[in-house]
Amino acid sequence: MDLARTEVTRRAKGNAARLGLVALPVVFFAVFFAYPVAAIVARGLKVDGVWRLGRIADVLGQSDVRHVLWFTTWQALASTALTLLVALPGAYVFARFDFPGKQVLRAVVTVPFVLPTVVVGTAFLALVGRGGLLDELWGVRLDTTVWAILLAHVFFNYAVVVRTVGGLWAQLDPRQEEAARMLGASRFAAWRRITLPALGPAVAAAALMVFLFTFTSFGVVQILGGPTFSTLEVEIYRQTSEIFDLSTAAVLTIIQFAAVGAVLALHAWTVRRREATLRLVDASGTARRPRGAGQWALLAGVLGSIVVLLLLPLAVLVQRSLGAPDFGYYRALTRDDGGLFLVPPIEAIGNSLRYAVAATAIAVLIGGLAAAALTRRDAGRFVRGFDALLMLPLGVSAVTVGFGFLIALDEPPLDLRSSWILVPLAQALVGVPFVVRTMLPVLRAVDVRLREAAAVLGASPWRAWREVDLPMVRRALLIAAGFAFAVSLGEFGATVFIARPDNPTLPVAVARLLGRAGEINYGQAMALSTILMIVCAVALLVLERLRTDRTGEF
Amino acid sequence: MSITHKATVLVVGLGLVTLSACGSGSSDGGSGGDSKTVTLVSHDSWAVSKNVLADFEKRSGYKVKVLKDGDAGQAVNKAILTKDNPQGDVFFGVDNTLLSRALDNGLFQSYEAKGSDLIQPEYRADQDKHRVTPIDTGDICVNYDKAYFSKHKLTPPDSFDDLIKPAYKNLLVTENASTSSPGLAFLLGSAAKYGDGGTSRSSEAESGGGWPDYWKKLKANGVKVVDGWEQAYNEEFSGSAGGKKAKADRPLVVSYASSPPAEVIYADPKPKTAPTGVAAGTCFRQVEYAGLLSNASNAKGGKALLDFLLTKEFQDDMPLNMFVYPVRKGAQVPPEFAEYGPQAKDPETLDPARIADNRDQWVKSWTSLVLK
Numbered sequence: 001m002d003l004a005r006t007e008v009t010r011r012a013k014g015n016a017a018r019l020g021l022v023a024l025p026v027v028f029f030a031v032f033f034a035y036p037v038a039a040i041v042a043r044g045l046k047v048d049g050v051w052r053l054g055r056i057a058d059v060l061g062q063s064d065v066r067h068v069l070w071f072t073t074w075q076a077l078a079s080t081a082l083t084l085l086v087a088l089p090g091a092y093v094f095a096r097f098d099f100p101g102k103q104v105l106r107a108v109v110t111v112p113f114v115l116p117t118v119v120v121g122t123a124f125l126a127l128v129g130r131g132g133l134l135d136e137l138w139g140v141r142l143d144t145t146v147w148a149i150l151l152a153h154v155f156f157n158y159a160v161v162v163r164t165v166g167g168l169w170a171q172l173d174p175r176q177e178e179a180a181r182m183l184g185a186s187r188f189a190a191w192r193r194i195t196l197p198a199l200g201p202a203v204a205a206a207a208l209m210v211f212l213f214t215f216t217s218f219g220v221v222q223i224l225g226g227p228t229f230s231t232l233e234v235e236i237y238r239q240t241s242e243i244f245d246l247s248t249a250a251v252l253t254i255i256q257f258a259a260v261g262a263v264l265a266l267h268a269w270t271v272r273r274r275e276a277t278l279r280l281v282d283a284s285g286t287a288r289r290p291r292g293a294g295q296w297a298l299l300a301g302v303l304g305s306i307v308v309l310l311l312l313p314l315a316v317l318v319q320r321s322l323g324a325p326d327f328g329y330y331r332a333l334t335r336d337d338g339g340l341f342l343v344p345p346i347e348a349i350g351n352s353l354r355y356a357v358a359a360t361a362i363a364v365l366i367g368g369l370a371a372a373a374l375t376r377r378d379a380g381r382f383v384r385g386f387d388a389l390l391m392l393p394l395g396v397s398a399v400t401v402g403f404g405f406l407i408a409l410d411e412p413p414l415d416l417r418s419s420w421i422l423v424p425l426a427q428a429l430v431g432v433p434f435v436v437r438t439m440l441p442v443l444r445a446v447d448v449r450l451r452e453a454a455a456v457l458g459a460s461p462w463r464a465w466r467e468v469d470l471p472m473v474r475r476a477l478l479i480a481a482g483f484a485f486a487v488s489l490g491e492f493g494a495t496v497f498i499a500r501p502d503n504p505t506l507p508v509a510v511a512r513l514l515g516r517a518g519e520i521n522y523g524q525a526m527a528l529s530t531i532l533m534i535v536c537a538v539a540l541l542v543l544e545r546l547r548t549d550r551t552g553e554f
Numbered sequence: 555m556s557i558t559h560k561a562t563v564l565v566v567g568l569g570l571v572t573l574s575a576c577g578s579g580s581s582d583g584g585s586g587g588d589s590k591t592v593t594l595v596s597h598d599s600w601a602v603s604k605n606v607l608a609d610f611e612k613r614s615g616y617k618v619k620v621l622k623d624g625d626a627g628q629a630v631n632k633a634i635l636t637k638d639n640p641q642g643d644v645f646f647g648v649d650n651t652l653l654s655r656a657l658d659n660g661l662f663q664s665y666e667a668k669g670s671d672l673i674q675p676e677y678r679a680d681q682d683k684h685r686v687t688p689i690d691t692g693d694i695c696v697n698y699d700k701a702y703f704s705k706h707k708l709t710p711p712d713s714f715d716d717l718i719k720p721a722y723k724n725l726l727v728t729e730n731a732s733t734s735s736p737g738l739a740f741l742l743g744s745a746a747k748y749g750d751g752g753t754s755r756s757s758e759a760e761s762g763g764g765w766p767d768y769w770k771k772l773k774a775n776g777v778k779v780v781d782g783w784e785q786a787y788n789e790e791f792s793g794s795a796g797g798k799k800a801k802a803d804r805p806l807v808v809s810y811a812s813s814p815p816a817e818v819i820y821a822d823p824k825p826k827t828a829p830t831g832v833a834a835g836t837c838f839r840q841v842e843y844a845g846l847l848s849n850a851s852n853a854k855g856g857k858a859l860l861d862f863l864l865t866k867e868f869q870d871d872m873p874l875n876m877f878v879y880p881v882r883k884g885a886q887v888p889p890e891f892a893e894y895g896p897q898a899k900d901p902e903t904l905d906p907a908r909i910a911d912n913r914d915q916w917v918k919s920w921t922s923l924v925l926k
Binding site (some may be wrong): 043121125129222223226227228238240241242243244320323324328403406407410411417418496497502508511512514515516517518519520521522523 | 598599620621622624625627628631632634635636639641655730732733779780781782783784785787788789794795796799800809810812813816817819820821822877914917925
């Protein structure tokens with residue numbers, strides 16, 4: 001009886017604790033996402049206080065819109081499939097093999113992810129465009145074809161797969177597969193029965209993120225697709241930003257929302273029952289040098305694909321930034337020409353880093369709390385719904401959110417329109433889903449009995465979390481923080497929407513320089529892009545270094 | 555307590571501080587009632603020399619805050635969205651292609667800036683209400699790559715008519731009229747030149763097939779359309795610094811008349827002649843305006859700032875910062891402009907009312923005609 005009572009109070013305590021964990025993320029999303037988006041949609045669809053829902057049917061009735069929706073969907077599916085195809089072997093290689101330069105390379109493959117699309121377009125044209133590598137070798141030109149878009153999506157999202165899947169793969173105990181082999185399973189059967197089910201949720205999470213990114217792709221489609229290919233995101237941008245037809249934009253936003261919601265529901269439904277407790281081990285012990293011709297060939301193949309797809313476009317940028325003798329373009333960055341920038345462009349590095357630190361802190365805090373609340377397997381439907389909700393910002397156009405900020409957050413106590421904090425807040429919106437997706441598979445894989453044992457031994461929930469969960473998720477937390485940091489460094493869409501006194505971030509400064517004629521401006525843009533790549537790679541390397549060895553210390 | 559643990563606590567703590575900082579409603583926005591600060595909202599191309607701005611601050615006693623708010627079209631749209639509670643006092647950077655949108659939406663209040671009488675007459679607009687003040691002007695013209703044409707012993711095109719000749723097949727790249735300001739200006743230029751084939755509401759019974767017919771021929775002659783100016787100029791146009799590096803193969807681009815001077819000024823070492831030229835018969839004149847925002851919290855400061863934008867000091871300083879021409883009589887034009895990018899003698903223009911009536915419809919027709 002006493003036992004039963006303690007059980008009841010413990011459960012009540014657990015619920016209260018969970019509510020406490022969820023409170024901050026919920027408020028954050030309500031204020032900085034739901035409210036602004038609702039405000040801008042209402043502005044488009046509410047005329048003189050009356051909702052004009054008939055507009056939805058009007059817009060959907062246009063063949064152009066249906067065509068855009070169709071193209072958006074199929075290119076996203078194709079991009080996701082292609083990215084998984086190219087990047088999963090990469091995830092395996094990074095997780096299981098040791099080779100010289102691995103850490104540096106792992107940071108470098110994440111660099112594309114932070115580059116502003118303006119710049120990536122340039123780099124990519126050097127690979128698939130006129131006079132590009134493919135043109136030189138085989139006379140193939142892919143610019144303004146859909147292939148250029150798909151390849152660029154692989155370039156961008158390679159790191160998403162390598163980091164989310166590879167992060168977990170490195171922590172799977174290889175001895176389980178070895179045991180299965182001992183018991184007579186073939187290599188493939190062992191992999192299919194043991195590793196694949198364990199990786200399933202992480203692969204699904206990576207696929208979901210890649211899909212959402214490519215479904216809402218903007219810059220890539222605009223630059224590489226030319227005006228003939230248009231995604232919903234591009235169309236929303238045109239309607240809002242250029243044509244100023246807010247009601248059409250609002251309908252398109254709702255369509256995008258519905259599509260993304262459907263995808264999230266599908267993902268939740270397939271993954272929900274798949275997450276099982278795993279035996280996680282320390283990642284540093286699972287990788288080893290490749291053995292045998294097959295493994296060396298795999299390693300060579302993966303490295304080859306990385307060189308062609310990821311490093312070459314980046315190398316083009318570096319080469320163009322060095323076009324002037326003795327680093328002329330870099331030296332130009334430190335000059336204050338007093339005009340376009342009120343400060344030397346080089347100061348954009350400091351701005352970017354400041355924003356990124358703040359955005360990472362917010363994203364890790366909100367995302368970490370949310371992930372902790374979502375971990376419990378007895379979580380109710382509300383919590384599961386919340387999980388999907390957290391992903392929505394990845395699937396809603398930056399333009400919509402940006403314009404929403406403008407008209408929603410303009411009165412005290414939340415008059416943040418031109419406050420610097422708005423930039424990291426907007427960036428954290430995109431960062432949080434990453435944090436949640438990276439941490440959740442690992443958190444859920446932690447054996448519940450460990451926590452229970454700690455509780456039985458008298459540990460408070462906080463202490464149990466600290467002693468049991470934290471050591472296991474530390475690595476995931478660092479990967480997540482790295483993502484949030486990278487997202488913030490490269491984020492352009494929302495940042496450019498926030499009017500601010502002159503303190504441009506690196507991507508904004510690059511875009512500004514590209515917006516002017518003249519060799520020095522172009523060279524400075526390339527130099528700043530190179531600096532952005534280096535800053536990102538260094539930041540990620542530092543995070544990599546923070547990994548613990550087996551003794552739990554640095 | 556391990557270091558990582560400390561780091562975790564630190565990150566969480568930092569996050570809380572950050573969040574609490576933004577909860578306190580600390581706003582350094584332009585809507586504060588501080589009448590010693592005046593806020594200018596503009597697009598990303600706004601630029602002024604530090605000393606010139608400092609001079610104004612010293613003389614007027616106002617501190618100027620500048621908010622840059624995206625590209626020209628975006629900045630206008632955002633200003634309209636926020637007009638009941640504007641982000642600043644003065645808006646600079648609405649041009650004649652979008653002026654009607656700003657005026658129809660009640661973005662500005664009336665104020666006749668000091669020195670308005672010194673504005674060259676052809677740039678004046680909204681004469682009865684004085685809601686906007688012209689500040690600068692520039693031409694959108696086809697630029698050509700000199701090296702290409704001398705290498706191929708071909709005369710560069712000089713007019714709209716030239717561009718549809720077979721000699722110039724597959725040479726021109728332009729911008730999407732629905733997403734790019736120069737792209738729209740080029741479309742309006744062709745409409746000013748050829749009329750609209752009698753399709754518009756204010757049609758003056760024009761002869762010929764109008765601009766749609768012209769664009770059909772342009773399309774048949776291999777015009778390439780990309781989304782924005784950056785891409786057209788830096789990636790596709792063989793005469794620009796970026797284009798040379800990208801092995802671009804289009805020697806004709808829709809750009810600004812001030813692009814050739816920029817190619818000289820921003821080159822190291824400076825060449826003796828500009829690598830690019832302007833096809834003088836393909837120009838459309840843009841005028842940029844500024845105005846006092848309807849609900850400006852510091853109207854007095856805003857008026858002072860508008861006056862300043864028309865002073866000789868600012869008008870002289872402007873060209874080399876924003877690559878535009880002054881509108882004030884007697885303002886100085888830099889020698890590089892006169893030498894490498896003289897203003898077109900007879901640019902196309904369109905009456906703002908006519909732009910207002912037709913712009914959106916034309917862009918729609920243009921999109922289905924050229925892009926589909």
